Amino acid sequence: MVLPGSKKENDIMIKTLRLIPLLAAFLILAAPAFASGGDYQSQLLKKGSLVIGTSPDYPPYESLENGKLVGFDIELFEAVGAALGLKVEWSQMNFDNILVAVPAGQVDIGVSGFTFSEERAKNLLFNKVPYLKTAQVAFVQADSPIKSVQDFPGRSFYAGLGTTGEAALKEIEGVKINNTMDYQIAFEMLSRGQLDGIVCDVAVGEGYMKAMNLRAIAPPLVDEENFIITRKGNEKLAEAIDAELAKIMQTEAYENLRQKFGL
Numbered sequence: 001m002v003l004p005g006s007k008k009e010n011d012i013m014i015k016t017l018r019l020i021p022l023l024a025a026f027l028i029l030a031a032p033a034f035a036s037g038g039d040y041q042s043q044l045l046k047k048g049s050l051v052i053g054t055s056p057d058y059p060p061y062e063s064l065e066n067g068k069l070v071g072f073d074i075e076l077f078e079a080v081g082a083a084l085g086l087k088v089e090w091s092q093m094n095f096d097n098i099l100v101a102v103p104a105g106q107v108d109i110g111v112s113g114f115t116f117s118e119e120r121a122k123n124l125l126f127n128k129v130p131y132l133k134t135a136q137v138a139f140v141q142a143d144s145p146i147k148s149v150q151d152f153p154g155r156s157f158y159a160g161l162g163t164t165g166e167a168a169l170k171e172i173e174g175v176k177i178n179n180t181m182d183y184q185i186a187f188e189m190l191s192r193g194q195l196d197g198i199v200c201d202v203a204v205g206e207g208y209m210k211a212m213n214l215r216a217i218a219p220p221l222v223d224e225e226n227f228i229i230t231r232k233g234n235e236k237l238a239e240a241i242d243a244e245l246a247k248i249m250q251t252e253a254y255e256n257l258r259q260k261f262g263l
Helices: 008-018 019-031 039-043 072-083 094-100 164-170 183-192 202-212 236-246 250-261
Strands: 048-054 062-065 067-069 089-094 110-114 130-141 156-158 197-201 215-231
Touching: 019 062, 039 236, 048 072, 048 094, 062 072, 067 072, 072 089, 072 110, 072 183, 094 110, 094 130, 130 164, 130 183, 130 250, 156 183, 164 215, 183 197, 183 202, 197 202, 202 215, 215 236
Parallel strands: 048 089, 048 110, 156 197
Antiparallel strands: 062 067, 110 215, 130 197, 130 215
C-alpha cells in the first residue's frame, strides 16, 4: 500500500511528470480506475500493456522526429494508457495495414485519425467517445487553376489508401487517385507538380501549407470525428478507454494539448 505523502508516492508522481508534461496534471489526479483488474484485462494481447497500431506519416497527429514518435495522438493515448495503469507499446505500420492488423489480433487498438464508416464497422469495433472533430480537405498549389470540386475531374489527387479522403474522391467522377506512397512523399510530389492535389485531414494539410505555398479548397469534402478501432468482441476494452478519454477531454490539459498541436 502506498501511503499519501510517502517517498514511494512522490517517486510515482515525479515519473508521471516526466512522461507527458502537458497531461501530468490530469494523470496525478486521476487514479487508474481499471488498473486493479477488470474484464477488459483479458482482452489485452499482453498483460499490463496496451499495444497500439499507428501510421507515423500524419503530423500533427503522429509522425517521427529523429526516430521518435511524436504528435497529438501519441501524447493523448500515452496518457490514456497511464490512466489505465498500462504500458503503451506502439507498433508502426501503414494506415491500411492497421485496418488488417486490428481484427487479426496483432495490436489491441488502432490510433491514426480513424473515422467511423459503416463499411469499416463490418470488421471493426469503434469506441463511442470521439476524441477530436476534424475534416477531410483538398489542398493544391497556391497558383493551381483548381478552384472547387468541379475542377477535380481529369486531375491527379492523392489520398491515403483506405482513408475517408480516398472514399470521398472515389465519389467524384473522373478523378485520378494515386495512393502508392505515404503522405510525406505525396506532399513532396505536390510541391514538384507531380500531383494536382492531396486530400487529407485539415490540420495535416495546414501543417504543410505555408512551407509549400499551398491552398485549401473549400468547403471540406467530409466533416468527421476521430475514434479508435479495436477487434469485435473487445467491448470492455473500448469502454475502459472511453471512460478515461471522457475524463481527459474535460481537463485543461487536453485543451493545452490541442493548442500545442494546432487542433
